[in-house]
Amino acid sequence: MNTPPPPIRIGALAPLSKPGWVEAGRHLLAGLELAAGEVGLIDGRPLELLVRDTAADPAQAAAAVDELAGLGVAAFVGEYHSVVARSAAARADALALPFLCSSAVLDALTEQPTDWVARIAPAQSRGWRVYADFLLKAGHTRIAVATQPTVYWASGTRILREHLAARGGTLIELDMSTLDAAAVCDALADHRATALLLLVGIPDPAVPIVQAVRADPRLADVLIGAPAGQPEFAEWQSLLGSDGTAIPFLRYLPERLTPLGTRVEAALRERLGAAPSFVAFEGYDTIAVLAEALRFHGTGRSAGPSLSAGTGPDTGPGPNPGIAEAWPHISVEGTRGRIQFSRVPGISVWQWAWPPIQVADRDPAAPDRFRVLFSG
Structure with a gap:
């Protein structure tokens, strides 16, 4: 009997207890989970979210990143509170693990430019x-x-x-x-x-x-x-x-949702028992983008000179350039528009420029x- 392939593990961070903003965390998680259940198999493997509560605590978030790295996650997603996301981003960068931040807007998400971190939400300055x-x-x-x-x-x-x-x-x-x-x-x-x-x-x-x-x-x-x-x-x-x-x-919504967004809105409303906030759409879009990176750029992580901060990835030959090298090449139709990442002056991470505001x-x-x- 064939053994099914192991799932692709993704670390998901959200404030799910006080003093975190629990309602925002619940909406974020609803979007992440809905998308994870819809993306299907990637290279024959399902996505598995390993969810950790950050409780708006930067130290708790950093500890969660360390724990999840030890469990073999391919990437991190999520978080709502900016100071918490900054802590998670610093640890992910130090560990050379990709982090796709869903909702936090602080411009200086990392102290130095990094290729390991990308962001769905607009920068606070915008x-x-x-x-x-x-x-x-x-x-x-x-x-x-x-x-x-x-x-x-x-x-x-x-x-x-x-x-x-x-x-x-x-x-x-x-x-x-x-x-x-x-x-x-x-x-x-x-x-x-x-x-x-x-x-x-x-x-x-x-x-x-x-x-x-x-x-x-x-x-x-x-x-x-x-x-x-x-x-x-x-x-x-x-x-x-x-x-x-x-x-x-x-709030970060367009005048009209995309056709995908209209369908997702109905599914999120049923899941939440209420109208979804923009944070729920950010969660869904996060997984949609990450799934694209996994499908076309693999689950591996390649560190070293090819990821020199701020210069963009090395797109040379190799079967598995890694998730972090995918950010500038991604183009995904999300719930609120087409998502592509670029380098924005003054922003230290790969940024969707820009979500609707x-x-x-x-x-x-x-x-x-x-x-x-x-x-x-």
């Missing part, structure tokens, strides 16, 4: 500049940010400040390590800010800030925004109700419905 353009077009030039001291929020603050300043805007930074929600309201009134952006975690301190601003008559005309995308998820609506509507956020919010008249306010 998306957050689109968000700044939305604010300016809406007439907002005095903008406050309530922020917490993390690399991700600090990076977002810098991007917004530089983009706004070059166009006549002003950014006022409110440090939530020293302020409470009431103090935020006073600062908004004192600075005559017309918009407040939440660069903070949920539920705390985001929910108390929103509730306080909504209840303050001095701030009736202040726009609340959440560029990181919190209002897309059901948890946001369950925590805030009507207070959580009309809060613009970034929208600024959207929840409609106050129908909170389960989203309105697209701006595209970039």
Whole structure:
């Protein structure tokens, strides 16, 4: 009797417990798992996802990469939180293992340029500049940010400040390590800010800030925004109700999904029991891209001079150039458009340039419905 060939093992990273954003992790995993079940056999072998919970902990993510490397995975996929993805990317790069990052947007995903890491999500500098353009077009030039001291929020603050300043805007930074929600309201009134952006975690301190601003008559005309995308998820609506509507956020969806995307949307809705977020589509697209790399470039990993950082792979002869050498040659029709990778100035990894970007919010008249306010 013939022994079936072993599966191709893929390490999948996602925040599936607190303090990670569990709902985002659940959507990401739903997309990864749906695609893994649909890609079929690759060289006669099925894909097997070895899922590890990162819990928004960079050290836990690095340990998971080490463990999964020992189990013989061909590549890593996933992760939502940028600081966690950065830790995973550093370990994958050090181990010379491919990592296709699904959702994390921090520009500096690795300290140095690398050929081992590629990314589906847009870089933060791309998306957050689109968000700044939305604010300016809406007439907002005095903008406050309530922020917490993390690399991700600090990076977002810098991007917004530089983009706004070059166009006549002003950014006022409110440090939530020293302020409470009431103090935020006073600062908004004192600075005559017309918009407040939440660069903070949920539920705390985001929910108390929103509730306080909504209840303050001095701030009736202040726009609340959440560029990181919190209002897309059901948890946001369950925590805030009507207070959580009309809060613009970034999401990475096109005006119309591709035919594949339309089919995948229905399958994800059934799997999740709710409308899929853009994160679920990112998960699906990740596996679709990786499957293409596996089919046409093999499962092997070749390190050494052929993978000199930032110069592109050596495409010389050889039956198995390896997944990491496939990134610049891939062209896959995903759920949201054709996915191809390139080198982008200032970005240290192979980047899909660019996924579609929208600024959207929840409609106050129908909170389960989203309105697209701006595209970039």
